[in-house]
Amino acid sequence: MNESGFDRQSTLELLAFSDDLPSLPDRFVKIQQIAQDPDSSADDLAEVIRSDQATSAMILKFANSPAYNPTQTPIGELSKAIARLGSRETVHIATAISLMYGMILPTGMANIRAFWGHAFAVALVCEWIAREADPAEQHCSHERAFMTGLLHDVGRAALGMRVDFSYFERDVGHLRGESLIQAEEVFYGMNHAEAGQRLLQLWLFPDDLSEAVAQHHNPDASPFLARVCFAANTYVNEYLPDRAPFETIHDRVTEAMEASPPDFSSILNQ
Template identity: 30%
Template sequence: MDALLDAVDELHSSPTVAWRVLNLLKDPEFDVRDVESHLEADPALTASILRLVNSAAYGLPRRISSLRQAIMLMGARSLRLAVLSFGLVDRLTRGTPAQVYDDFWRRALTTAVAAARLSREVQRSAADEAYSAGLLADLGVLALAQVDTNRYVKIYTQHSHGTALIEAETSRYGFSHAALGGRLLSRWGIPNPLPLAAANHHLPPVGDALLFQTVYAGTLLADVLWTSGSPLLPQIQAFLERHFDFDLDRFIDLGMECKADIEDAAEMFAVRIEGEIDCRRLRREAAGRFREEAIDTAIDYDGVTAILDQDFSP
């Protein structure tokens, strides 16, 4: 992994400005002037932040052209998210083959907004970290696509994103994109739990750590929301029911909320997402699964009742 990441460093300079700004933002009483002076050293990052604050997500009545004003309007938490997102993701997507680039953004934005939505259900203050973790979870895909382009694009397009892709990556490289993404974040100085969330985003979480639960759920939803007949539908419905007490209606509501959030996020990142989330299709499939489970439960109940009703007397 380290040899491959050395090659990544040759393609992309280390995000020094992003790390300096993130360190400044750790202080609740950060000096706006210090943050501004560091950001000005990275014109691309500055432009991205101004684009964000002027996007529909903020809904400001007039356009903001002052970086200092943007920093004050956004506050530490939102600015930290923007620096993580634009300082890392935007940097690594440059030069990524189209076949991987399009799917990366669809999955990254879906995982991010879904993780944030689920976090707000339990602990509102954790939503920004969940969004960041979801957005950064698949950085390993970008790294592999840029360093071993021809072979990796073939692997990526021939295997479904999940267990099949991880097995193919491990067979070829000795590690998966998830493990590589976690290593990359650690190497760049991002503290846990974000590297751990990236490394384990395809694994069912052990315990009740909210961040890992939401990122894992977002990873499943990145397939289910966009794929007709996704085999992961029963898995995500059962997971959300068990960990977040979601019934069928709340599950559909989540899909609709994510659809709107993804559209806003795509505008914010200035990317185009191919395809569309079909909430009617999602409702039909989810309701169908619900009916099947109800029938299976009824059959099991009837079978047990019949056994109990039997007369076992000699």
């Protein structure tokens, strides 16, 4: 055991302690059920979103943003906002918000917004890369790519919620890339990518998604989804500013990709 008081075995034991396992937010589960139900409608989606004031307000903010409202015609009804955004985009936004407000991370709201804002940005870029590199969905579904990006750092949440409540306040919690991986392995005996895989396995997520999360820091990973997520995460870290307001993430991602599209050639060459 190192001077931090953690080692690999103790970290694994804390992550697997099922009596106190972090759970997926109810709203996340309901939104995914609606998204995967071919018989569901926009009204079903609106009903779930309407039950939460924060989600409803954010959906309206997105619908009235320049990206979705070029004519500057404001709307104030949730049903019209969903119609303007489209069901797919609404599901994406609502899913991200359900995690941001449903998983109580042991840190300030500014850090929580930054954490999930980054995840949302990576998810959007993941989906874009998957559509460009794999238009026929031979390697992965585009929705699976989005979800991989959204959950790629969930291991950091697991470490902060189950292992070390000071995770996000420590220096290690503010690192990125290989520096973060190395610091976590020294401090906890494992990194957040592996922690994320184990949490998703406990949540019974598909193997390809949990494996992609496990390898999202490896540019040479075998799984296509992992390489997509690596490219998206690298792109977001380079082109998007830290701590951008959540409601501006979509616009900022769109502007960045129009100015400098992500290079996904390495994904196709493996």
